[in-house]
Amino acid sequence: MPVHKTDPKDVVPIGQKIAFGAGNLTNQLLPASLGVFMFFLVVGFGMSPYKAGILAAIPRFIDAVLDPIMGYISDNTRSKWGRRKPYIFGGAIVTGLAFILMWQLKIPIEGDNFETYNFIYFLVVSVLFYLGYTVFAAPLIGLGYEMTPDYNERTRLMAMSQIMGQIAWMIAPWFWFLISRPELFPNAPTGVRQLSIWVGLLCLVMGIMPAIFCKEIDQSNLQGQTKLSFKGIVTNLKGFFHDIKKTITNKPFLRLCGATFFVFNGFQIVAQFAFFIIIFYMYNGDQQAAGQWPAWFGTVSALATAILVIPFITYMSTKIGKRNAFIVSTVISIFGYSLKWWGFHPGNPWLLFMPIPLMSFGIGGLFTLMMSMTADVCDYDELKNGMPRKEALFGAVYWWMVKLGTSLALFLSGVILSSVGFDQNAKAQAPATITALRIADIIVPSVAGLLAIIVMWGYNISEKRAKEIREELVKRRGDL
Structure with a gap:
């Protein structure tokens, strides 16, 4: 490449x-x-x-x-x-x-x-x-x-x-x-x-x-912006819905949204499960005995993402491209999720940290690469639809989708807890409940990751294509 x-x-x-x-x-x-x-x-x-x-x-x-x-x-x-x-x-x-x-x-x-x-x-x-x-x-x-x-x-x-x-x-x-x-x-x-x-x-x-x-970007080359005013609110609304339509029909952008929806919400659905598994599987419902392990699990996950995963993914994306880096990082995270079966060990809490570096490739790769690729999509949108540039609108729609997905993920998380027979009033949970919860903790984000890979397989704004788009935009309106 x-x-x-x-x-x-x-x-x-x-x-x-x-x-x-x-x-x-x-x-x-x-x-x-x-x-x-x-x-x-x-x-x-x-x-x-x-x-x-x-x-x-x-x-x-x-x-x-x-x-x-x-x-x-x-x-x-x-x-x-x-x-x-x-x-x-x-x-x-x-x-x-x-x-x-x-x-x-x-x-x-x-x-x-x-x-x-x-x-x-x-x-x-x-x-x-x-x-x-x-x-x-x-x-x-x-x-x-x-x-x-x-x-x-x-x-x-x-x-x-x-x-x-x-x-x-x-x-x-x-x-x-x-x-x-x-x-x-x-x-x-x-x-x-x-x-x-x-x-x-x-x-x-x-x-x-x-x-x-x-x-900020040089505003002198920007064209096509709608004049914002209370008097022109009808015109502003027409412009708003016109731009929204262009945003949500942008195929590369839809792939980014779809992949994010699967990876992030696969993670969100099971995010609280680790807390339950640590307490009710590793410590048989004794919160005092569990102590600080749940907090350390979250902190070490964020630390691994910051100092290990994000720098590696950034380097990898310059070598094999952003789409391929996303696919590789998602595959690594799936392998990490599978290691949770052995990582949550009642006799050795230190094994909690074993799957973290690999799991962190999921979320660590997701937003680093997706935010970067959305910037490329903004160039593609200008090439296809002309001015005005819509960086903030693309970002807002993207995060609106994330927020909507989070609400769905929280709902599905509760559905899974209920379906496996989790009893919030019980100090200890049935063995079958804990086993089902541990399986869901692995299967849900893994399947979501595979679906995200399928969605991103057809994403086609490579480094070469991004460079061609930029050159064309420079011809149109000057240096970017």
Whole structure:
């Protein structure tokens, strides 16, 4: 396979790569933290599971609906600060502050019922949080797609971004441990309230870094943008749906979405199974005996992804191409999933870490390569459909699909737990239940990975093809 040397002018400076990665750290730390904090909304603040489910569903629905709209707005914005930076900067501030405020709930006191107050307060502030999150995230993804036009440099940029994003998943599993420590906080609600301040401020500071230090595409060559205004809302809506149609009928992009859907959701469906297997198989339901092993399992997985998998996949993609690198990494992850049968060993918890380096090739390869390939697809779309470029819209639709798939994955996860006979009220589970759960833990992500390989087999934007597309675009409108 031909491998060209990246033109120096197309190399993203290391400072900009780190700044963009800082934005992705915020983008990853927010959902990672929410996953922990929502647990304490029920067990700490006394919110009923039913109401907690409503609080989780409504803001996320709003976020999913607004994602493509925000992508369209960003793509069609013209300002002296750029199409992305104003939204990233303002969105990061709103999101960070709203995250802090969202968790300043009233602590339940015996005899007083603050559930209704907390419900209304959390719902209102969480809607604000997700509005800010959408304003921040959609332009951030679009910015990453346009920071370099080079086929391989795009992968290196996304690799740095994903490495920094993995930091979120290294530290988030320990939040529940810190919050529950009596020597740190008098009670769990106080721990949530105080820890949220540090998380929100960190996300705010990291989130504005791309707006300050990263470089956008030259707007002088951009054409075909819709003039955004309240008076022209009908025209804007027509333009929005017109661009959406072009996005969702882009065949290479649909392959990326389909492969992501299978790999990511195969992983998501069984993500919590490791926790159950460690506790109920390795430690026969004794959570105290299981200790920190579940947290270490998550942290080491993220660490292996960051320092081993992503750098190797980045190197591999420059040698055999992005599609082939994805297929190889997915095959390796399937082999890793199969090793979980021996890794979860009641007599030796250290074997937990045996399958992790191979399993991590699944998620580690997925987003590093898919984000890079989506940037290539944006060039293909411009070649096929002309201006305006739709980086943020492609990114928003892609992540909308991921969010939709996550909801489905969480539902299917519950279906599997129920179908194997898992009893949430029992301290120990039946041997047949544990065996069925262990089999599902291997089979589900493995089959999903094979389906993803089938979907990606026909993906045809190779390095050679990407170079041809770029050359044609340069002829049309000047240097990219």
